Ligand SMILES: Nc1ncnc2c1ncn2[C@@H]1O[C@H](COP(=O)(O)OP(=O)(O)OP(=O)(O)O)[C@@H](O)[C@H]1O
Ligand SMILES: CC(=O)C(=O)O
Ligand SMILES: [K+]
């Protein structure tokens with residue numbers, strides 16, 4: 001049985017679109033409702049229709065705002081219901097669907113930073129099995145050859161083993177940081193020691209107690225008496241003397257120095273933003289890395305230390321002109337005071353954002369980080385941009401096989417905020433327990449999501465309209481309504497047929513109770529949708545004919561045991577503006 005609500009739109013500037021829907025989803029008009037939309041000439045006509053499962057052939061009248069009707073013509077029927085073709089879904093999703101039924105699949109997405117502890121093919125496979133949706137490579141570390149090897153391995157894993165792990169490249173950015181410690185994995189700074197921070201270049205090994213600094217203006221910008229903080233205070237020094245390019249510093253808080261650790265300096269309790277505030281967000285080295293990312297076909301580029309929306313816009317147009325299919329998503333990393341100042345326009349300009357709590361916590365008081373996180377997560381949701389919560393989620397698991405209770409509480413809070421994705425950094429890049437850390441993220445996510453279902457706690461939040469064009473508004477309204485219906489009717493899944501992924505993200509934005517099966521024709525769109533909350537991306541060839549698409553999908557999913565007869569679903573698509581409610585035949 002099926003029911004549908006169709007939205008037919010006409011305007012003086014547009015000819016009515018036509019399509020056919022035939023058995024078993026025959027729509028017989030039961031009434032119509034006129035909604036004036038804004039103060040324009042355009043009027044949305046909503047026709048509520050109910051199905052009639054008799055053998056009659058399709059017939060439908062298109063109602064327009066001036067009352068003139070048009071008979072729908074036949075759409076091309078690319079796929080018959082017998083033509084099952086194939087559907088691509090990753091092995092993890094498939095197994096999850098089969099084992100747990102689809103209501104209990106994980107909604108929160110998981111990202112792992114890949115480093116020496118996780119770059120082996122088997123290690124990557126273990127992470128993929130454990131639920132890694134996106135692999136992140138950080139261009140701060142390692143060589144391009146090393147990153148290329150990781151990308152190749154992930155792609156091979158996807159091809160050979162049926163995963164759909166996306167790749168995110170993270171730029172180095174040109175904020176001040178230390179060099180690579182002459183190849184050492186770490187160095188210990190003790191209380192009272194004098195270290196030399198210098199902009200001079202050395203061939204390894206470095207002289208004892210020497211730290212190279214990437215920023216040429218460093219020695220000029222700092223003043224005697226300044227505090228120099230490594231990684232936001234993990235190690236602290238005081239500047240005691242400046243000699244040409246060398247800055248002598250006294251260690252006042254001892255600790256472990258890690259390669260390329262971030263450096264900030266503070267004067268009278270305030271972060272110093274001198275000429276370093278003028279450093280370009282994307283350095284010349286970053287541009288080369290970006291060219292590398294485009295050539296390798298990464299799915300996301302995360303931009304470090306974004307200050308304004310302009311840099312995001314610039315990068316997006318650069319990618320558009322160069323990327324093969326122009327579809328690398330740009331993620332703005334929110335990790336500086338400047339990015340907080342221009343938050344809304346930065347998020348608006350980008351395809352997603354990351355709450356990069358590591359560096360953010362080195363620029364603003366730590367106690368302010370949680371509220372900024374909440375604000376960013378909320379804003380991204382409102383503006384319909386995926387958001388990642390990153391850094392120190394399970395920091396202690398770099399060394400220990402279980403997390404602290406406080407870390408579990410922090411992860412829980414990020415899941416509760418319904419951020420799209422959680423990210424591991426050092427835990428998976430160089431920690432001792434990458435897989436165990438990922439398991440913790442997965443279990444905590446599943447646990448909280450299950451509680452929502454048990455308590456039938458719908459996510460009710462007022463989502464402002466985000467669209468400027470009329471046809472986008474219709475998509476948005478359809479998705480909002482479909483998600484609400486899905487909650488109220490307790491359906492098993494939402495199906496969305498979307499070529500560019502937009503309708504899928506609009507549904508994800510509503511954070512419905514049931515999972516969202518997103519069917520898309522492009523592999524690259526499918527991988528990108530992997531970052532978004534609640535979306536289960538499938539790749540499927542489909543036509544403009546929704547009936548045949550649904551038939552095809554049902555038989556393919558059914559054949560693989562991913563749905564069963566009687567399951568209740570709601571389907572929407574960006575080809576036919578309708579909401580259909582039906583049981584799987
Ligand atoms: N490709 C790599 N090669 C070697 N070590 C790596 C690599 N990627 C990450 N690491 C290690 O893992 C740690 C955490 O990784 P992460 O990506 O969070 O970097 P980060 O240096 O803290 O900076 P960012 O602010 O860019 O995230 C790093 O400090 C580094 O020691
Ligand atoms: C992820 C990152 O860049 C940070 O937390 O600083
Ligand atoms: K980075």
Ligand SMILES: [Mg+2]
Pocket residue numbers: 304335356358359
């Ligand atoms: Mg950072």
